[in-house]
Amino acid sequence: MDTSNPAVFVNAELLRLYVGRRVRAVIQVLRSDGGVVMGKSTDENQIVVKGSPPAPLSKFVEVVGIADSEKSIIVEVWSNFGDSFDTHTYNQLCQLANGEFKHLFL
Amino acid sequence: MYGSQFDGSAAFSGGGFMPSQATQAPDSSFSPSKNRDIQSLLPLTVKQINEAFLSSEDKSNFTIDGVDVNNVTLVGMVCNRTGRVTDVTFILDDGTGRVECNKWVQESVDSNEVEGILDGMYVRVHGHLKGFLGKRSLNVFSIRPVSDFNEIASHFIDCIYVHIYNTRLRKPQGGVTTQPQIANSSSTPLKGYQAAPPNQFSGQHNVDGQKSIEQMVLDFLQLPSSNVDEKGVHCNVIANQLRVSADKLMLAIQNLVEEGLIYSTTDDFHFKSTING
Numbered sequence: 073m074d075t076s077n078p079a080v081f082v083n084a085e086l087l088r089l090y091v092g093r094r095v096r097a098v099i100q101v102l103r104s105d106g107g108v109v110m111g112k113s114t115d116e117n118q119i120v121v122k123g124s125p126p127a128p129l130s131k132f133v134e135v136v137g138i139a140d141s142e143k144s145i146i147v148e149v150w151s152n153f154g155d156s157f158d159t160h161t162y163n164q165l166c167q168l169a170n171g172e173f174k175h176l177f178l
Numbered sequence: 179m180y181g182s183q184f185d186g187s188a189a190f191s192g193g194g195f196m197p198s199q200a201t202q203a204p205d206s207s208f209s210p211s212k213n214r215d216i217q218s219l220l221p222l223t224v225k226q227i228n229e230a231f232l233s234s235e236d237k238s239n240f241t242i243d244g245v246d247v248n249n250v251t252l253v254g255m256v257c258n259r260t261g262r263v264t265d266v267t268f269i270l271d272d273g274t275g276r277v278e279c280n281k282w283v284q285e286s287v288d289s290n291e292v293e294g295i296l297d298g299m300y301v302r303v304h305g306h307l308k309g310f311l312g313k314r315s316l317n318v319f320s321i322r323p324v325s326d327f328n329e330i331a332s333h334f335i336d337c338i339y340v341h342i343y344n345t346r347l348r349k350p351q352g353g354v355t356t357q358p359q360i361a362n363s364s365s366t367p368l369k370g371y372q373a374a375p376p377n378q379f380s381g382q383h384n385v386d387g388q389k390s391i392e393q394m395v396l397d398f399l400q401l402p403s404s405n406v407d408e409k410g411v412h413c414n415v416i417a418n419q420l421r422v423s424a425d426k427l428m429l430a431i432q433n434l435v436e437e438g439l440i441y442s443t444t445d446d447f448h449f450k451s452t453i454n455g
Contacts, residue, residue, distance in 0.1 A: 073314045075228045075275030096273050134327070136273070149255070151300065153327040162331045173338045176223050177274045
C-alpha cells in the first residue's frame with residue numbers, strides 16, 4: 073500500500089500545474105522523431121513527450137512520467153491505447169480528477 | 179416409499195454441519211438494505227482504500243463513505259508480478275497509488291487466467307479487500323486484461339459516481355447504516371472524513387446542486403416565523419411554502435423525525451424543529 077507517488081490525470085492545460093510531478097496523459101501521436109514524440113493532448117493542445125517509445129506506436133498513446141516543463145513529459149511508461157479512443161470523456165475525467173473529486177485521486 | 183417419509187428438517191436439525199435455527203436467527207434480523215451493503219461491489223481508487231476506515235466493532239472490516247467494504251473492483255497496471263505454484267502476487271498501480279494483490283491458483287482455469295497477465299498490462303481486478311497486521315491488500319477473484327482502454331476512464335468515472343451516491347444520494351437509513359455521519363460528511367472534502375457536520379442533512383445536495391428536501395424542511399421549520407404557533411407548522415403549509423409534493427414531503431419529514439431533528443406536536447400533521455424547542 074503506497075499512495076506517496078501518484079500519477080495525476082492531466083491534459084495540456086493541467087500539465088503546467090504539475091511541473092516536477094508524476095503525471096499521466098493520453099495523446100494522439102502527431103509526429104514521432106526518435107525519442108521525441110509530438111502529440112495532441114485530450115484538450116486539443118500540443119505537448120511533447122520524451123523517452124524511448126516502443127515501436128510501433130498506435131494512434132493514441134498513454135504516457136506516465138515526470139512533467140519536466142509546462143509542455144513536456146519525460147516518459148517512464150508507454151502504453152498503446154489503440155486507434156480509437158474517447159478523448160472527450162478522458163478530458164472530462166482529467167478535469168473532475170483535478171477539481172471537485174481530487175480527494176479520490178491525490 | 180422411503181423417500182416420501184423423509185423429513186428433511188427433522189433429519190438435518192440435529193447438529194452436524196447444518197445450521198440450526200438458532201444460528202440462522204441473526205441473519206433474518208438483517209434489514210434488506212444492510213444486506214445489500216454487505217454484498218455490494220465497490221469500484222474504488224487505491225487512494226480511497228488507503229483512507230478507508232477500519233470499522234471499530236470488527237477489525238477486519240473497512241468502511242468507505244459509510245459503506246462496509248468487502249468486494250471491490252479496481253483498474254490499473256500490473257507491476258512486480260511473481261508467479262508461484264500455488265499463487266500469483268503482483269502490485270496494482272492505478273495511478274492514485276499501489277496496492278499488493280494476491281491470486282490463489284487452484285484450478286487450471288485459474289492458471290490460464292493468470293498466465294496471460296504480464297507486467298505493464300492494464301487489468302481489471304475483482305477482489306476482496308483485507309487488512310492484516312495493518313497492511314491492506316487485495317485477495318483477487320478475477321483478473322482480466324483491459325482491451326478497450328476507455329474502460330480506464332469509465333472505471334474512474336464509476337468511482338466518482340459511487341462516491342457521490344454513497345455520500346449524497348443514498349437515503350439516510352436511521353441506524354441501519356453503520357456510520358451515517360461519515361456517509362454525509364464529505365461535503366467538506368478538504369477536512370477528510372473526520373469532519374463532523376452539525377447534522378447529517380447539512381450540506382446534503384442532489385447532483386444538480388439543489389438542497390435536499392430534508393434540508394429545505396429543516397431550514398423552514400427553523401425560521402422564527404415557524405415558531406410563532408406552539409403547535410408548530412402543518413405539513414400542508416410546509417408543502418405549499420416549499421412547493422414540493424405531499425409524498426416527497428412526508429418522506430423527508432419521516433427521515434427528519436427518525437433522525438430526531440423534528441417532531442410531531444399535537445397531531446401527526448404539525449411539526450416543529452427540535453432546535454426551536
